[in-house]
Amino acid sequence: MAQEPRIDVEINARTVDSSLTQEQVQRVASALGDPGVWFATPPVRVGEAARPDFVWELVGDKPHLGHIATGRAGVYLAEGHSALTRPLIFADGFNYGPSDLTSMWRHFNAPYEKGVPGLLDQLRAMGIDVVLLGFDQRQAYIQANAGVAVACVQRALAERRGDSPLIVGGVSMGGLVTRYALARMESERVDHQTDKYFSYDTPHLGAWIPLVLQQLAYLHEALQPRHDGAGQAELIRSPAAQQLLWGWVESESYSGQVTASSLRRDFLDDLRKVGWFPMRPYKLGLTNGTGDGLGADLKPGTPVLDLDEGPLRLVARIQPDMGELRNVGAIGFGEPVWTSATSYVAAFDGAPGGTLDAFGRVADAMGLPIRGRFRGTCFVPSVSAIALARDPRQWHSDLYTDLRELPKDETFLDAFCCDTGNHPHGAVSKALVEWFVAQLAGW
DSSP states (O other), X not given: OOOOOEEEEEESSSSTGGGSOHHHHHHXXXXXXXXXXXXXXXXXXXXXXXXXXXXXXXXXXXXXXXXXXXXXXXXXXXXTOSSOOSEEEEEOOSOXXXXXXXXXXXXXXXXXXXXXXXXXXXXXXXXXXXXXXEESOTTSOHHHHHHHHHHHHHHHHHHOSSOOOEEEXXXXXXXXXXXXXXXXXXXXXXXXXXXXXXXXXXXXXXXXXXXXXXXXXXXXXXXXXXXSSOOTTTTTTSHHHHHHBSSOOSSTXXXXXXXXXXXXXXXXXXXXXXXXXXXXXXXXXXXXXXXXXXXXXXXXXXXXXXXXXXXXXEEEEOOOOSOSSEEEEEEEEXXXXXXXXXXXXXXXXXXXEEEEOHHHHHXXXXXXXXXXXXXXXXEEEHHHHTTBSSBTTBOGGGTTOOOTTOOGGGBSSSEEEEOSSOOBTTOOOHHHHHHXXXXXXXX
């Protein structure tokens, strides 16, 4: 019987702050700096952005747990089109707060090779109308935002001139939102008229943010609450984070299983109820990670954040590989006041996949030097982005699988493309763009 992945925390008192003097609390809070909402990605402010021909204000077609999500879509017509004709709906991904469609355009249309148009301009030159779909609360329940995606599909069908089928998908969480939306429409016998579904570095099996950094976000918030905006742990405690992440902790002092979030369990159950994946469309997947099973050079257990200021010592480590009670972090003033250890958790940080510069951002906020290779760790493993045919609760033993000659029945997708290296999550690369465009050519 497999051992359950878990985390165990030791504190000298009931809570961390009660084990510290006020001066020590201030020293730890000051040492952690001010990264804002931990793990939130800032918008792209540099670069040209097209103006949408139309903007649709959207309301989810049905509530989830009483919550009706809202959003909007920017419609960018193809060259020579005066009306929506061949729609491609591209949903935004996981982050904090509302989508910024201008930022999304800049990101996905950024030049990846000199003299070559960006991805979105290439699509429009092919006669494809690009519909960028955003959400007012990207951190909300996936099922709720799927209602916005359904509304967008319905609006596209109502506005479309002619009968060309749709292409629907998204980046990161957007791929899960649209996956659920299309599958739900099929389960309700609603014709979504979609021939192709795509997911761009989407965590079909789950995503990963180092457990020790999740804990430090909660600790930072507990020691230095923010009164002028969202708390430091606002994103990591959100419904979407719990649904996306393979491993999640609920506080800095939590001890127990790290795969026990009821929100993730309920979401996976809901996915199964609607058919797991939509059946009608041809399903494409892109991963920002390699397919050769080789990850980054991140030795499990290596200290990355290592602060030693007089009596204050703070350490956060690369995730160890399995084992029992393997230390991932500690804070102390001479003697440890908070220590964290994991058991039976795989070496996610160095797995092949799209990366997130989580350690890098925290190091910058703390003013700590950090080696370049430690800045980014795996966020969406390649095996997750290509929807390896595994149970989303138990797949960590396959993190380093070689995908280059994967049998077709080993993935839930019809075709997928891996990148040439382990690149930042959601990054645009020559290999991915050329493959994606070729898949849509002639459609």
